[in-house]
Amino acid sequence: MTARILDGKATASAIKAELAVRVAALRERGVVPGLGTVLVGDDPGSQSYVKMKHRDCAEVGITSLRVDLPAEASDADVRSALAELNSDPACTGYIVQLPLPRHLDENAMLALIDPDKDADGLHPLNLGRLVLNEPGPLPCTPRGIVELLRRYDVPLAGAEVCVVGRGVTVGRPLGLLLTRRSENSTVTLCHTGTRDLAEHTRRADIVVAAAGVGGLVTADLIREGAVVLDVGVSRGPDGKLAGDVAPSAWEKASAIAPNPGGVGPMTRAMLLSNVVDRAEALARR
Numbered sequence: 001m002t003a004r005i006l007d008g009k010a011t012a013s014a015i016k017a018e019l020a021v022r023v024a025a026l027r028e029r030g031v032v033p034g035l036g037t038v039l040v041g042d043d044p045g046s047q048s049y050v051k052m053k054h055r056d057c058a059e060v061g062i063t064s065l066r067v068d069l070p071a072e073a074s075d076a077d078v079r080s081a082l083a084e085l086n087s088d089p090a091c092t093g094y095i096v097q098l099p100l101p102r103h104l105d106e107n108a109m110l111a112l113i114d115p116d117k118d119a120d121g122l123h124p125l126n127l128g129r130l131v132l133n134e135p136g137p138l139p140c141t142p143r144g145i146v147e148l149l150r151r152y153d154v155p156l157a158g159a160e161v162c163v164v165g166r167g168v169t170v171g172r173p174l175g176l177l178l179t180r181r182s183e184n185s186t187v188t189l190c191h192t193g194t195r196d197l198a199e200h201t202r203r204a205d206i207v208v209a210a211a212g213v214g215g216l217v218t219a220d221l222i223r224e225g226a227v228v229l230d231v232g233v234s235r236g237p238d239g240k241l242a243g244d245v246a247p248s249a250w251e252k253a254s255a256i257a258p259n260p261g262g263v264g265p266m267t268r269a270m271l272l273s274n275v276v277d278r279a280e281a282l283a284r285r
């Protein structure tokens, strides 16, 4: 079977064009959306993601503010950067790029973001809103996955979805998002402690591989005709980046979101969407 490609890069480009129109309308009304990023340390992946996020902002007309701190930045240094962005009117939304260096408490830092400026939907109040099914910014990767599937008309209602990975940015919130009445999927959330992974993935219409374990999802884990999204990234012993889906799985899938070129660009497009949604809410006040 030749898998259809769920092209996240092209889809993100289309979304950015839609957002550019909305940003222009906001600017005409005197509201300038501004995205802030806080990057601590010199992890090459994080540096590259942050750079791409600012490039995206420029493409759609969102102002960007960049705060880069050294790897040895103290808890107080990060707190003070967050306090500045919380009070800066030019910043309508911001993110703390994850992961943070190990000496910093990620959850404590996310809780310091003004929930109204939480462009990643990772503040505990906004994650609580997701649990309670109340409106609020949604975590970017889960929102991007649902948007990509919708734009390719992949049916979600009644679908069996197996999510592999229980992280806070992808797996956990994705399960919540897909089980809302508006999506109506049935979700199985698997992780490194799952006894028989294949037993779960083989039942699924859609498999989301987000464990960060290179090549974890092989052909024997996939039901013929399933839709497969490769989300996880890890670095192999050879230093090369690898996705979670082994090349063999492509032969079984009816559609696949590749990595790179699938969910990653959608994550960035949904970050911009969260910023624009918030700026529009500000303009309505």
Ligand SMILES: Nc1nc2c(c(=O)[nH]1)N[C@@H](CN(C=O)c1ccc(C(=O)N[C@@H](CCC(=O)O)C(=O)O)cc1)CN2
Residues within 6 Å of the ligand: 048, 049, 052, 095, 096, 097, 098, 099, 120, 140, 141, 169, 259, 260, 261, 262, 263, 264, 265, 266, 267, 268
């Ligand atoms: N604060 C956050 N930190 C992290 C998040 C997040 O949503 N918020 N998610 C990931 C990383 N991530 C966003 O920051 C991210 C991952 C991948 C991409 C992307 O565009 N990938 C491209 C390849 C890019 C390349 O050439 O290297 C692709 O898949 O095609 C963007 C953002 C962890 N941290």
